[in-house]
Amino acid sequence: MELFIRSKHFKMIRPSFIILVVFALSGIPVIESRHRPSPKPKTSIEYSALNCRKHRAVLTEFGAVGDGKTSNTKAFRDAISTLRPMAADGGVQLIVPPGKWLTGSFNLTSHFTLFIQKGATLLASQDESEYPVVAPLPSYGRGRDAPGPRFASLISGSNLTDVIITGNNGTIDGQGKYWWVKFKSGGFKSITRPYLIEIIFSQNVQISDVTLIDSPSWNIHPVYCENVIVKGVTILAPIDSPNTDGIDPDSCTNTLIEDCYVVSGDDCIAVKSGWDQYGIKIAMPTQQLSIRRLTCISPDSAGVALGSEMSGGIKDVRIEDITLIQTQSAIRIKTAVGRGGYVKDIFARRITMKTMKYVFWMSGAYNQHPDDKWDPKALPVVQNINYRDMMAENVTIAARLEGI
Template sequence: MNKVLKLSFGLLAISTCALAQFPGINLPKVKQPAFKTDTFNIKQFDAKGDGLTLNTNSINDAITSCSEKGGGVVLVPGGVWLTGPIDLKSNVNLHIDRDGILLFTKDFNQYPIVEGSYEGLPAGRCKSPISGKDLQNIAITGTGIIDGNGDAWRMVKKDKLTATQWQDKIASGGLLSADKKTWYPTEKSLKGSQAKDPGILKEGRSIQDFEVYKDFLRPNMVVLNNCKRILLEGVTFQNSPAWNLHPFLCSDLTLRGVNVKNPWYAQNGDGIDLESSTNTLIENSTFDVGDDGICIKSGRDEAGRKLGKPTENVIVRNCVVYHAHGGFVIGSEMSGGAKNIFVYNCSFLGTDVGLRFKTTRGRGGVVQNIYVTNINMKDIGAEAILFDMYYMAKDPVALSGEKRDAPKVEVLPVTEATPQFKDFHISNIVCNGAATALFIRGLPEMNILGLYLNDMVIKAKKGMVCTEATGVYIKNFRMITDDTNPVVSIDNSQSIYLDHIAYKPGSDLLFKISGSKTSDIAVTNTPASAAKSKLLLTDGATQKSIHIK
């Protein structure tokens, strides 16, 4: 038994205890906010729920008055309440009744460019419909709806719409890109798509410089910056211009029983992007969006590393994700790191990827101590489980006619910009339908290190692909695949331990082993003779690379 294996088994023993979900489990503790019962009805501040009156001042006046008087509840009753940007205040619970719709205006003039962040970089963005900075004890609750009117902001790709929808977009106004494949709502939006690093604040740039393409700088709908003790509960958040929910540098956040919705074609229409935040509970919530569903981030490249704030101590449980690029996602902007994250009892139906862990060279950052168990999936468009260190900023499922080349494989020096994935523990996975069951792709200079997967049943077109990984331990993995040539492909990887692997009897090829660096592959309790061909060795792999008992 080599040194890596001894170390990894020690980590596995610790994580198994952490994932037991029995009394005494050492999960993060999340502090809850509390509010006075005093209620401030926005009608008392001359708001009108007729869907026509702009109520920005009335709603903000109610929030300010509530906060100044010690806090309480700001009530949005039944009605359609048209408004511009809303600023939250400490000790205020913004509560939307069941028949209340908080509708943000399509008038872009109501959203000035303000300093903020974009993918961890300092940036100018249009002011968010709902925002709060340096606040404590805040909430958005109720069973009503918050609608960001995102269709007014978003560009749309032709390939993501039906012919009728595309014609309706063109008829509504706006402009097309030069190749006629993307619709933009305004000329400023189109100009922004052609600008270099649009909105990014660099030396010599100010937010005034961005006015020429202001409409391109779509706001995230709810942005909370450096806030503490937050509750988002019960509300439907939908139709955001960009990301739906974006807590940044926050602590003690609870997201409970919310519905987060965007059209499936909504570019950058993520559900929640939890960035550089600590102590978070996301539970009993539903996501159906246009980009990643539940996503963990911590800044991008040098700016994220300089900030150095990992997202850590997170629980995600009892959630359902319908359409999304990924059900549960870490990355790719994870330059500040991510650790101590627990995901369990979730279902992903129709997402492009189920469990999606992505990064790329230049990010840096370490993602570690990730625990996932009891995940059910159906109709996954690409990979059920994905680890990829060559993220290319493209949709997980290629559009019709789109060609993608495999990344060039080369060994680069290890620097602070080299990302790391290590110590992932995944168990009790059931997936009925995916393109690929398990895909692992690390870097030659920084392998993915320490993956522990057990008790999985995955029905997919393709089986398992593993490239540039070290220390992968898989036990009780049943793959029902259409493509059986091969069932398992391993390239330039070391210390791979496969125990009790079940596959379709009569498969053409069980193992394809390649690469001169491949070594120490051990296969036990697996009926290799059930395949037509047991083993193919290519590209420098030898008989010493693998041992099948």
């Protein structure tokens, strides 16, 4: 593990030194950074958001009013319902023109592009009645905030093929303050806050060239998906906002995250695959994941977190050309007894860090569980972790490495 550190806490700086970390702990074998081949995706990602769509419509054709006050939930739902029958005939596109478009939750369809023009802002409603209540994800067994169901995300979709959310840097504003205040005061005792974007059991998904601000909780959550691209996305949230993860690929195969900028109150990227016995049962890993050219600011969380909900497994991850500024840790591996699963074949290089609490952080006792039915014999495995070409300055602690 070749590591360069400049810090006020170190009097002598050497240009290079080698660290060999050995864990003699149950379920965690040797971690060695040299002579490990970098994992390569089994398939390449060629999908593009620039496909032409044969049919298109503008949101205002369905009675929408962009004054920031009028609810346009019905207009979004009506527009997509009208376009859906034509989707198989060359695809469909809904254009959101400049304006402030207040809306609650709506579902996308296949062979569909949501194009948010420059100067257009989708404002997420703060009226809970505009968000349908949906069942927990099967790999979680409950909502992430609380036992029970969840509010549907602002933009949702399930069992889709060829779906795109893009624009020329249009904005999706989650207006999260209402949800953060209620969450911090214990107001969500039996239901989980909505996310901004959640796509489930889908393939060929692209989210690109948009700005997301102030999400109620997680920003982008593809789950049980294949062939996902998140590209050129800016995500902004106050650094003290609760659980405003940037991008959370969850039980996904063949995912590319590139050229994104994230300021967050939680992990900028959080790689997941289900929670304890529920994730073990579903057994859908996140695999063939590439993260590159990411800039992250998150003083209380990680640039890239692997876990803690990793019970379906995480493997074949490549992380390159990352810039972290005032971020708690670089790549954090989070596991616990009861998780089962694995984090393996992780290759990271060319990471530049400025003002960090930790460079390396592994937590083997991240003891948050969905309920009391987790298996104490389900031990996670961490192996084949390769970090190289990592430059850090102004570091408080170089490494915090905790086994089970």
